[in-house]
Amino acid sequence: MSNSPSRAEAHGADDLFDKYTLPKIALGVILTASFVGAWVSTRLTGSGVALAAVRWAYFVSLGILAGGLLWKHVFVRPDDLETGAQDYCAEMYERFDRIAIGALVVLAVSGTVVSWTYASRLDWGPAVGVYCAVLGLWVTAMTVTTGRTQSVEVQFRSVLGVVVLGLALAVTVGTAIMEVRIRGFGPVAASVRVFHLLAFAVWIGGAVWNIFVAVPTGRQRPTAAVARAAGEQLERFRWAVRVIIPTLFLTGVYQAVDVLGTTGSTYLGTSLGLAVLAKVGSVGVLVVIFKLCPMWRACSPIDGVCDLDDLGGTVTDNGEQTEGPGVPNDD
Numbered sequence: 001m002s003n004s005p006s007r008a009e010a011h012g013a014d015d016l017f018d019k020y021t022l023p024k025i026a027l028g029v030i031l032t033a034s035f036v037g038a039w040v041s042t043r044l045t046g047s048g049v050a051l052a053a054v055r056w057a058y059f060v061s062l063g064i065l066a067g068g069l070l071w072k073h074v075f076v077r078p079d080d081l082e083t084g085a086q087d088y089c090a091e092m093y094e095r096f097d098r099i100a101i102g103a104l105v106v107l108a109v110s111g112t113v114v115s116w117t118y119a120s121r122l123d124w125g126p127a128v129g130v131y132c133a134v135l136g137l138w139v140t141a142m143t144v145t146t147g148r149t150q151s152v153e154v155q156f157r158s159v160l161g162v163v164v165l166g167l168a169l170a171v172t173v174g175t176a177i178m179e180v181r182i183r184g185f186g187p188v189a190a191s192v193r194v195f196h197l198l199a200f201a202v203w204i205g206g207a208v209w210n211i212f213v214a215v216p217t218g219r220q221r222p223t224a225a226v227a228r229a230a231g232e233q234l235e236r237f238r239w240a241v242r243v244i245i246p247t248l249f250l251t252g253v254y255q256a257v258d259v260l261g262t263t264g265s266t267y268l269g270t271s272l273g274l275a276v277l278a279k280v281g282s283v284g285v286l287v288v289i290f291k292l293c294p295m296w297r298a299c300s301p302i303d304g305v306c307d308l309d310d311l312g313g314t315v316t317d318n319g320e321q322t323e324g325p326g327v328p329n330d331d
């Protein structure tokens, strides 16, 4: 059973302001926290805000693609393609492909600049060669899969699809290792940065998918089967976020202590320290939003997606809901 407040309470919150802006506010906080992170790590290598902006564009496009691929092949499940939600999944794939084209352009441009900084700081060593080769392979394979028009059944967890997802995660890991290498490699620092960057990528990619792919597609097809598939996918993403939040917090604090130490005045009296404190605050805001979203049914405007218990009843093979209060509507 759900322990969420009643529909009346949820609608009370709705009267105050458009509650569906909460996930968008969360995305804004994630974008801001990642820009601050990119600025901090750029400053620590002695470069300015222009390079920080390019690195941020690189991290964001990488995250949108890697996190989106994770949703496409992991949060979507085989059952979703068999219980009346296959058209919904196909439409989501198409929407994601359109977003992926833009992200690929940004990644290709910003990735060239970022690779150049790694190469010049690491004297064109073999590690840079491996990183550039994996990045080039991924961008090429991703461009091929994005440009193809194939049915969702063919694309879903296809060999090429899974390879592209694997390459996306490899590029994320490789980026974190390169970032640490340019200031002096250490296995613990590298592992911590890998988890920080992976957590960020999964979060921003999943948030973009939920807001710009899952919700608009679900609104076009508000059937019970779609609401159930969308709700279950969202719940899998929520489980990922339950891991992501402590991961970002712990790895973030470790990195901050590693570079700035533990003296309070360093945090309160320097721009780098204040940036780190702002990031800690951003995690607090994100935790509050994460808690409020299901309480206010604010994760999605489609009934039943936010809380699976709202759907009740059962769904037949052709996607009709036979009983229960939650036949979805698009409010």
Ligand code: HEM
Binding pocket: 030, 031, 033, 034, 035, 036, 037, 038, 040, 041, 042, 044, 059, 175, 176, 179, 193, 196, 197, 200, 203, 248, 249, 250, 251, 252, 253, 255, 256, 259, 276, 279, 280, 282, 283
């Ligand atoms: C307690 C909260 C957090 C702390 C203390 C923190 C701290 C840091 C620090 C110190 C860096 C620079 C690492 C270095 O150059 O050695 C960094 C980088 C970064 N952070 Fe965070 N962070 C936190 C939360 C977040 C959140 C919520 C996001 C976004 C969802 C985020 C995304 C990033 C990104 C994208 C980078 C750049 C990674 C890189 O240069 O490889 N961080 N963070």
